[in-house]
Amino acid sequence: MCCDEEQERKWSTPLAKQLFEAISTTGPVPLASYMRMCLTGDIGGYYSGAIDRSRDQFGAKGDFITSPEISQVFGELVGLWFVAEWISQARPKQGVQLIEVGPGRGTLMDDMLRTIQRFPAMASAIDSVFMVEASRELRETQKNLLCGIGSPATESKAGLHSTGKRLGKPIVWTETIKSIPIEPDKMPFIVAHEFFDALPIHTFQSAPASRSPAKPSDSSVAAHADAGAPAMEWREMMVSPTSPVATEPDPQPFRSLESESPAEFQLILSSGTTRHSRYLPESSSRYRKLKQTPGSVIEVCPDASLYAADFAARIGGSRKHPKPQPSGAALILDYGTSDTIPVNSLRGIRQHRIVNPFSSPGLVDLSADVDFTAIAESATLASDGVEVHGPVPQADFLELMGIRERAKMLTQGAEKSAADDIDKAWRRLVDRGPNGMGKVYKALAILPENDGRRRPVGFGGDVRI
Numbered sequence: 024m025c026c027d028e029e030q031e032r033k034w035s036t037p038l039a040k041q042l043f044e045a046i047s048t049t050g051p052v053p054l055a056s057y058m059r060m061c062l063t064g065d066i067g068g069y070y071s072g073a074i075d076r077s078r079d080q081f082g083a084k085g086d087f088i089t090s091p092e093i094s095q096v097f098g099e100l101v102g103l104w105f106v107a108e109w110i111s112q113a114r115p116k117q118g119v120q121l122i123e124v125g126p127g128r129g130t131l132m133d134d135m136l137r138t139i140q141r142f143p144a145m146a147s148a149i150d151s152v153f154m155v156e157a158s159r160e161l162r163e164t165q166k167n168l169l170c171g172i173g174s175p176a177t178e179s180k181a182g183l184h185s186t187g188k189r190l191g192k193p194i195v196w197t198e199t200i201k202s203i204p205i206e207p208d209k210m211p212f213i214v215a216h217e218f219f220d221a222l223p224i225h226t227f228q229s230a231p232a233s234r235s236p237a238k239p240s241d242s243s244v245a246a247h248a249d250a251g252a253p254a255m256e257w258r259e260m261m262v263s264p265t266s267p268v269a270t271e272p273d274p275q276p277f278r279s280l281e282s283e284s285p286a287e288f289q290l291i292l293s294s295g296t297t298r299h300s301r302y303l304p305e306s307s308s309r310y311r312k313l314k315q316t317p318g319s320v321i322e323v324c325p326d327a328s329l330y331a332a333d334f335a336a337r338i339g340g341s342r343k344h345p346k347p348q349p350s351g352a353a354l355i356l357d358y359g360t361s362d363t364i365p366v367n368s369l370r371g372i373r374q375h376r377i378v379n380p381f382s383s384p385g386l387v388d389l390s391a392d393v394d395f396t397a398i399a400e401s402a403t404l405a406s407d408g409v410e411v412h413g414p415v416p417q418a419d420f421l422e423l424m425g426i427r428e429r430a431k432m433l434t435q436g437a438e439k440s441a442a443d444d445i446d447k448a449w450r451r452l453v454d455r456g457p458n459g460m461g462k463v464y465k466a467l468a469i470l471p472e473n474d475g476r477r478r479p480v481g482f483g484g485d486v487r488i
């Protein structure tokens with residue numbers, strides 16, 4: 024491709040141009056780097072939103088709709104789940120922290136707080152609410168909803184501080200969970216809804232080793248060599264620009280729709296190992312088992328493991344953050360796999376349609392299936408003081424939490440059309456059809472270790488008073 028051609032190339036977004044320039048300097052980048060720049064990068068990232076500040080990703084006019092935006096009952100039941108945990112964990116009078124990661128418009132937290140308000144003893148036990156949000160625009164939207172438009176705020180090193188309008192409790196916005204101190208006397212209640220699917224993934228494929236034979240000390244590789252099988256290695260899927268004059272169809276599984284702008288980037292397999300391919304797939308026996316099968320593909324999300332480990336340390340304590348008495352809970356709701364490693368799950372979403380994730384960088388939402396087993400593994404590895412329940416289908420979780428009963432209460436006394444809307448909305452959340460939200464979405468809980476004696480409500484257990 025000649026340089027003049029590249030110089031003249033028109034990019035769909037400023038971010039596309041920046042990505043091209045970065046790749047021209049450093050070479051193809053890992054998929055995770057591409058995702059991070061597209062979602063939360065400074066220049067026109069999808070959530071960091073510098074392209075058009077008035078853009079709203081959520082709702083009918085946006086790109087997607089999430090469960091809390093579909094029905095208020097969703098947030099109410101999640102709030103109730105934490106009330107049940109607070110009751111089961113001896114109703115402390117203070118030290119409760121509510122933490123939400125990736126809070127979107129703030130609707131889920133608002134519905135949770137409205138529910139918790141009805142349990143004054145728990146409401147008064149809350150010290151602070153923390154909102155972990157990468158997007159400045161969404162932090163502002165959340166503050167307007169939870170504290171009131173134009174509510175006063177102060178800035179500290181940790182982030183933005185204001186006061187919630189429902190409980191009158193401090194609400195603190197941080198860009199990462201690391202900015203929230205881990206304190207052994209706190210009872211953290213952490214919720215993550217459609218957060219983990221937005222975290223960048225690495226994709227690896229196993230291939231015959233490109234370099235010299237294994238050293239004699241590497242017994243596992245030597246054993247395979249003895250058996251006549253070639254030594255295998257993990258190669259990483261990297262992102263590089265497409266040719267501006269490409270006429271070939273997009274490689275599967277991504278196909279651009281005719282009305283959509285064409286893919287400006289593509290995935291290519293690295294010709295040898297990379298920094299990430301040498302250590303990430305060695306981090307779990309689940310990946311190691313697949314290495315010898317040529318062509319195996321795995322998606323690995325290191326950020327998901329970091330967040331799961333952080334949640335676990337807050338709840339159960341860790342070597343770095345000892346906690347005399349585990350306490351608190353995390354509830355993770357998202358779409359993904361229960362017991363398999365996600366494969367080819369990266370997708371682009373724009374205006375409620377699946378689109379090529381390599382088109383219009385920064386204007387397309389990117390997400391990937393959540394590997395719930397990897398989250399469970401990271402949590403239990405990080406802390407001996409936690410146990411994991413689920414994942415269970417969202418439909419099971421919400422039905423057990425009483426979605427039918429709550430929706431019925433809301434429809435009573437409502438006008439016919441409003442009642443129909445309420446009915447349609449909650450049924451959508453528990454739809455068990457092949458692509459229904461009740462089946463595709465799942466719930467996983469991280470709780471203080473109790474030898475499996477107490478199952479949480481929504482996962483087959485009752486409230487213990």
Ligand SMILES: C[S@@+](CC[C@H](N)C(=O)[O-])C[C@H]1O[C@@H](n2cnc3c(N)ncnc32)[C@H](O)[C@@H]1O
Nearest residue numbers: 070089125126127155156157158216217218221
């Ligand atoms: C798909 S939206 C879900 C929003 C909300 N939980 C809901 O269900 O409506 C993802 C949210 O996570 C935030 N987010 C994405 N990546 C993030 C990151 N690395 N750190 C903090 N927040 C992030 C986005 O800005 C957005 O608020």
